[in-house]
Amino acid sequence: METVTSPLAGLRLRRIVPSLAAAGALAAGVLTAAPAQAAPADDIRINEVVTTGSVNDSIELYNKGTATVDVSGWVLKDDSSSSNYTIASGTTLAPGGFRAFDVSGSFGLGSSDKARLYLPGGSTLVDSYTWSSHSAPSWSRCADGTGAFKSAAVTLGSANACGGSGGSPTTPVAWPGSSTVANADGSNVFGSDLSGLALEGSGVLWGAQNSGKLWRLVPNGSGGWKPDTANGWTSGKTLRFTNGSGAPDAEGVALTSAGAAGGVFVSSERDGSGSSRLSVLRYDVSGSSSSLTATKEWNLTASLPSVGANAGLEAITWVPDSALTAAGFKDAATGAAYDPAGYGAHTGGVFFVGLEGNGTVYGFVLQDSGTFTKVATVSSGMSGVMELEWEPQANRLWVVCDDTCSGQHRTFAVNASGALAVTATYNRPTGMSNLNNEGFAVAGAAECVGGSKPVYWSDDSNTSGHAIRKGSITC
Structure with a gap:
């Protein structure tokens, strides 16, 4: 031998x-x-590479084995031996786990280049991938960890959008984070009907309540949230239409890159218990009054399919123009690449709204003049859409269903054809019951600790006296 x-x-x-x-x-x-x-190191594979776009110079690793692997001190390189990105101490990859690393601070990934993974010290090669043109928008291994690389949607930190023999992105997989979920509010603070959520940095969580109320929440010191007691927010603020009357059935809430200073945007499906009135309303939240009158209304009813009065605009989120143009988003109104300049003054992005009654997502440019243009129609593939959330760190759109779909979540990204296409389908965390979750918010990159960051759900039914719950996802 x-x-x-x-x-x-x-x-x-x-x-x-x-x-x-x-x-x-x-x-x-x-x-x-x-x-x-097989050595444990051999279970760690380069799984996805992004070389251009708004999340350029990123390399994702995947653990295809059955044991957790400590990758502290491992080294990522491009085609130059002088390029080195050392993975931080304390970084591990669980079996089936994904983790993406932004290497742009150490080196750039070119149009003809390599991604190489080494053991600590940078001399023992574990895995590598070579390409001859920029990713469009991602070079993804299909199937994860074992297959060949192909062009696919960006799915950093989650299963690759392989489709076909590589596995369908519409097939549900395990939640990409901890299975543990905890209450994140006090007992019976909000009661029922708390719906959409939107995070503003790490210090404010906005909540929309169906009774026509907006909440400004602040950290409670225990990892959760409580009502702000300043400036009249203690019991939330009553919402009105632009004429100062009515009771918007507030379902979703969103912010632009300007934060609350640029207005808080609420999606409403009707006036009180009346007939459909599918509107996006903008509110100035800077005052101390106990009620808020909308400064602008975009009534989208005539541009959307007819649905039941209580099955209308359930969700809203905002995606910056820069992210859409970088990804090659195609404007359905023009049939060409999306050109923000063609729409004059607007919010610097596209608002995506979810229609509960048909499970479809629509993208609108809401112009400052009060006019609007529909630029996208996206089938979620689920029976209902209860929440939408844009995650800039991963350039993906979360589409959330409630207990109607057993709490499934889907992610979408702009594909090679310029359309938003599903990239993954996730089951709810195993530690969370099948709740009537109508709100979902994802923390920003600044809150990543040990490779994971917080997420929050709002339960419309206030199950067991709690409306907000906290979990996590991989960064």
Whole structure:
């Protein structure tokens, strides 16, 4: 027998070199060699590479094995040996786990380049991938961890958008974070009907309540949220239409890049218990009055399909123009690449709204003049849309269904054709019951700790006296 040394973690493999006399016996199946055991390091694969766009210079790793692997001190490189990105201490990858690393601070990934992964010290190669043109928008391994690389949607931190033999993105997979979920509010603070959520940095969580109320929430010191007691927010603020009357059935809430200073946007499906009135309303929240009158209304009713009065605009989120143009988003109104300049003064982005009654997402440019243009129609593939959330860190749109769909979440990204296409479908965390969740908010990159960050859900039914719950996802 001859013994050779593997480049992976110093693992020693046994190679059987038969004598001439044994060759016949080997061919006859009499002599067999025991399969070598794979080193844990060999379970870590380069799984996705993004070289251009709004999340450029990122490399994702995936653990295809059955044991958690500590990748502290491992080194990522491009085609130059002088380029080094060292993974932070304390970084691990659980079995089936994904983790993306932004290497732009250490080196750039070019149009003809390599991504290479080394053990600590940077001399023992674990895995590599070479390409000859920029990602469009992502080079993704299909199937995850084992297959060949192909062009696909950006899915950093989650399962690749392989489709076909690589696995359908509409097939539900496990929640991409902790299975544990905890209450994140006091007992019976809000009661029922708390719906849409929107985070503003790490210090404010906005909540829309169906009774025509907007809440400004602040940290409670225990990882959760409580009503702000300043400036008249203690019991939330009553919402009115632009004429100062009515009771908007507030379902969703969103902010632009300007934050609350640029207005808080609420999606409403009707006036009180009346007929459909599918509107987006903008509110100036800077005052101390106990009620808020909308400064602008975009009534989208005539531009959307007819649905039940209580099955209208359930969700809203805002996506910046820069993210859409970088990804090659195609404008359904013009049939060409989306050109923000063609719409004059607007909010610097596109508002996406979800229609509960048909499970469809629509994109609108809401112009400052009060006019609007529909630029996208996207089928969620689910029976209802209860919440939408744009996650800038991963350039993906979350589409959330409630207990009607057993709490499934889907992510969408702009594909090579310029359309928003599903990239993954997730089951709810196993530690959360099948709740009537109508709100979902994802923390920003600044809150990533140990590779994960908080997410929050609002339960319209206030189950067991709690309306807000906290979980996590991988960054």
